[in-house]
Amino acid sequence: MLNFADSKLEQIMQEEQEDILEQITNSDYKYGFVTDIEADEAPMGLTEDTVKFISAKKNEPSWMLEYRLKAFRHWQTMETPEWANLTFPAINYQDIIYYSAPKQKVAPNSLDEIDPELRKTFEKLGISLDEQKRISGIAVDAVIDSVSVATTFREELSKVGVIFCSMSDAIQEHPDLIKKHLGSVVPATDNYFTALNAAVFSDGSFCYIPKGVRCPMELSTYFRINAANTGQFERTLIVAEEGSYVSYLEGCTAPMRDENQLHAAVVEIVAMEKAEVKYSTVQNWYPGDKEGKGGIYNFVTKRGICAGNHSKISWTQVETGSSITWKYPSVILKGDYSIGEFYSVAVTNNYQQADTGTKMVHLGKNTRSRIVSKGISAGKSQNSYRGLVSVAKNASDARNFSQCDSLLLGDKCGAHTFPYIEVKNNTAMVEHEATTSKIGEDQIFYCNQRGIDTETAVALIINGFAKEVMNQLPMEFAVEAQKLLAISLEGSVG
Amino acid sequence: MLKIENLQARIEEKEILKGINLEIKPGEVHAIMGPNGSGKSTLASVLAGREAYEVTGGSVDFLGKDLLELSPEDRAKEGLFLAFQYPVEIPGVSTTNFIKTAVNEKRKYQGLDPLDAAQFLRTMKEKMKLVQIDQSLLSRSLNEGFSGGEKKRNEIFQMAMLEPKLAILDETDSGLDIDALRIVANGVNELRSANNAFLVVTHYQRLLDYIVPDFVHVLYNGRIVRSGTKELALELEEKGYDFIKAEVEKETV
Ligand SMILES: Nc1ncnc2c1ncn2[C@@H]1O[C@H](COP(=O)(O)OP(=O)(O)OP(=O)(O)O)[C@@H](O)[C@H]1O
Ligand SMILES: [Mg+2]
Numbered sequence: 001m002l003n004f005a006d007s008k009l010e011q012i013m014q015e016e017q018e019d020i021l022e023q024i025t026n027s028d029y030k031y032g033f034v035t036d037i038e039a040d041e042a043p044m045g046l047t048e049d050t051v052k053f054i055s056a057k058k059n060e061p062s063w064m065l066e067y068r069l070k071a072f073r074h075w076q077t078m079e080t081p082e083w084a085n086l087t088f089p090a091i092n093y094q095d096i097i098y099y100s101a102p103k104q105k106v107a108p109n110s111l112d113e114i115d116p117e118l119r120k121t122f123e124k125l126g127i128s129l130d131e132q133k134r135i136s137g138i139a140v141d142a143v144i145d146s147v148s149v150a151t152t153f154r155e156e157l158s159k160v161g162v163i164f165c166s167m168s169d170a171i172q173e174h175p176d177l178i179k180k181h182l183g184s185v186v187p188a189t190d191n192y193f194t195a196l197n198a199a200v201f202s203d204g205s206f207c208y209i210p211k212g213v214r215c216p217m218e219l220s221t222y223f224r225i226n227a228a229n230t231g232q233f234e235r236t237l238i239v240a241e242e243g244s245y246v247s248y249l250e251g252c253t254a255p256m257r258d259e260n261q262l263h264a265a266v267v268e269i270v271a272m273e274k275a276e277v278k279y280s281t282v283q284n285w286y287p288g289d290k291e292g293k294g295g296i297y298n299f300v301t302k303r304g305i306c307a308g309n310h311s312k313i314s315w316t317q318v319e320t321g322s323s324i325t326w327k328y329p330s331v332i333l334k335g336d337y338s339i340g341e342f343y344s345v346a347v348t349n350n351y352q353q354a355d356t357g358t359k360m361v362h363l364g365k366n367t368r369s370r371i372v373s374k375g376i377s378a379g380k381s382q383n384s385y386r387g388l389v390s391v392a393k394n395a396s397d398a399r400n401f402s403q404c405d406s407l408l409l410g411d412k413c414g415a416h417t418f419p420y421i422e423v424k425n426n427t428a429m430v431e432h433e434a435t436t437s438k439i440g441e442d443q444i445f446y447c448n449q450r451g452i453d454t455e456t457a458v459a460l461i462i463n464g465f466a467k468e469v470m471n472q473l474p475m476e477f478a479v480e481a482q483k484l485l486a487i488s489l490e491g492s493v494g
Numbered sequence: 495m496l497k498i499e500n501l502q503a504r505i506e507e508k509e510i511l512k513g514i515n516l517e518i519k520p521g522e523v524h525a526i527m528g529p530n531g532s533g534k535s536t537l538a539s540v541l542a543g544r545e546a547y548e549v550t551g552g553s554v555d556f557l558g559k560d561l562l563e564l565s566p567e568d569r570a571k572e573g574l575f576l577a578f579q580y581p582v583e584i585p586g587v588s589t590t591n592f593i594k595t596a597v598n599e600k601r602k603y604q605g606l607d608p609l610d611a612a613q614f615l616r617t618m619k620e621k622m623k624l625v626q627i628d629q630s631l632l633s634r635s636l637n638e639g640f641s642g643g644e645k646k647r648n649e650i651f652q653m654a655m656l657e658p659k660l661a662i663l664d665e666t667d668s669g670l671d672i673d674a675l676r677i678v679a680n681g682v683n684e685l686r687s688a689n690n691a692f693l694v695v696t697h698y699q700r701l702l703d704y705i706v707p708d709f710v711h712v713l714y715n716g717r718i719v720r721s722g723t724k725e726l727a728l729e730l731e732e733k734g735y736d737f738i739k740a741e742v743e744k745e746t747v
Pocket of ligand 2: 534535536579664665
């Protein structure tokens, strides 16, 4: 019902908005610094020798090397997937350094012996490796480039039987658990990037929660890329035995560089009967500059299996970084009455591209899944939700609810929704709702009239839009994540 | 407090305000009436600083400052408040949180510390009584799914919280039931003091029974064509706008 006058007005407002859009420069990425520390690196490029080099660096048992080599040989037969709504130049896998570890003067036996330079780096990122400074009760595994440099509260956790350590340590110290679970949810052959990861992964975190234990603190891994020309390939494995509970968080940042850097991670979660795993991510890799130069290519496979009845896996992600995001945290609902959840806020600005979503695979009876996806696009970015809800033939009485909302800031960005539904059992109830909206000039003016400036107004509106997802984050993370949302979008609306 | 001289404004090529003159002193209540489309909301928007409107002439002095030079948010923080004819909805932002942000932005501007949760709650409770607004409404998303009357009441509640020097109420009475009208008017009367002023845009004499104006102006075709006391409103109620239109036509011939 637009009359001429209205559309004229809209045009004026649009022009004004674009004007301001171009004028205001974005705030700089806060975590773009580089730590100057000598590194122990693999020669550039990827051959069987690279795989052997990494395995040797870690003194791995032969079964692990075999696993890697098998994955590598398979990877060589595969091709980069091209179905995602992403455009980027082909990655040259021979131009990447696959292993880079900061050289520490002494091999640290305890947290006190960590290189002060590394300690400082993490402090600058807001991560304390000092157990004395325990304020919020979060245990941290700190990973820089290819290696874990510290894991806090290991001893305290071990008192209740919780294992929390780097993947490298886990391979040495808990080979049976690793052999049993590694690749059980995400096989090496799953896709191009999982095969690559299985061949060259260098570290990551391992969490094991024994039967009936409620993990007494939040577990977290902080991933930092530091060295130039490297790729980061980490693996996380979480095993929650019967009746256990754990909340796990991950965060990540990287320096500002003109070259793109590859990050290809794999996360696996196993939840046994009545176990619950809550996995939260705040992804803040370097997004590239305003012209789209540089930034992290983030190709990640995350999947959990609700193996036991009445188990629950919940993914929450706040994705603000990376120049390219390709990631679909999924849940296989194998156990009867199991529950899968996916809560996501994905923000893209400037030239960022995100193709993200989830898969909920209903195999058991009376399984439930819930998907809440909030996409926010600004600048010239592209933001896609891609989701699959499948209900197998024997999965009677499955329920799914999906809500996919997109918010556009400006008119040079794109929001896309690709929901796929495959239902093979007619007792299933699958609901999908989607909305697209824009921040209105009238909303901004209303805020302005109450004394709230435009930047604050945008932050307020964005946080309102993303609230349902932000509420899922653990308290300590929620405030940071809210600020991060506002910062990522600073200057993107007039 | 507010001095408008020969204010002219347009939207795109369309001239809407064609030379407005109006002076409001502290403690006064002015009512503006006038037929649909005469420019009442435009005047309110221009004063509040909506960018889509272009000021093509004239000046506005607000408490010794050049109002037209200030950004919309600074006008607000200097004490100008507009109760919108059509308040907007902001999903996901609770009304309480919104008002708290507004109050604290203003305090920051004034060099005051933000109100802590307890202080804010106390002020809120007090003002809630004034406009008899329900707590449950304030915990909902701003204006989302509010009834027309609830939205208007929320505007007055925000006014009470922000304690402006000059409040412009754009048809706050329309959409209110009889009880709500009285409550809103009482609220305004409670807030009236020797230090603040009100500019009330309305179509109905009824509101002016409750909020008794010192002056009534008739805006017609972008100009204030008549000014008087509250009796003018009664006369309009009785005769409609035709007699004024006729007089204006005669004068301009
Ligand atoms: N964006 C616009 N483009 C063109 N004309 C506009 C625009 N906005 C308002 N106008 C016109 O300006 C004139 C004044 O509108 P305004 O909203 O100020 O009237 P009003 O006196 O508040 O009317 P009402 O009593 O119906 O609220 C109207 O003719 C209206 O159509
Ligand atoms: Mg109007």
